[in-house]
Amino acid sequence: MRWEGLFADLEGQLAAEERRELDSEVAERTRRERALVDLTARLLAGVGTQVSLLVEGGREVSGTLSDVGDGWLLLGDGTRERLLPVHAVLALGGLPPHADPGRSARRFGLGHALRVLARDRATVALALAGGTSLVGTIDVVGSDHLVLAEHPEGEPRRRGNVRAVSVVPFAALRVVGSRR
Incomplete structure (x- = not known):
């Protein structure tokens, strides 16, 4: 025993x-x-969910994560959409706890996404590094910068409405907002 x-x-x-x-x-x-x-992969798992982001410069942005591409993400809130370069995002809240290996991001980069806005002649609001904001229409998108014709929001891009033309490096972009 x-x-x-x-x-x-x-x-x-x-x-x-x-x-x-x-x-x-x-x-x-x-x-x-x-x-x-x-x-x-984490962002792709969150497509369709409500997320909140802290963007460089202290700006908080929230909305439904609607798309993800090579170096960018797109948020919507029903009335406007915001394109954010991933390099500008400091923290994200609301993402699911797991990645989604079955989904893939759009293969085109930030420049291609901005070219769509330029082609559509959409009025955009740019939030830049340092807290500066610009409003206008994107005239040209280069490989690492864009050219913005600044004019008041709600007014079309016409020669008489353009107050200034600014060249903005992609590295300075924090949020690119447009109305739907």
Whole structure:
């Protein structure tokens, strides 16, 4: 009887050690898998959800995450859409806890997205680094900058309405807002 108790105790110790090793291996594999997840995969999992973002310069932006591309994301709130370069985002809230490996981001970059706004002649509001804001129509989109004809919001881009023409590097962009 004494041997049986000793053997049972040893079996229990071995089983507990095997459980600890398995738990440790699972934890290590989980850490390894999580290390492979990039921000784009997390953003893609959040498409269609309400998110809040802290943008460089202290600006807070919220809305429904509606699209994700190469270096940009698009938020909507029913009346306006905001295009944000990922480099300007400091923190995100509201994303699901897991990535979505089954989805892929749009392959075109920020420049291509801005060219759509230029083509549509949409009036945009640009929030720039340092807290500056500009309103106008994007005339030209280069490889790393845009040219904005500044005019009052609500007025069309006409020669008489243009107050200034500004060249804005993509690196200075924080939020590009447009009405739907």
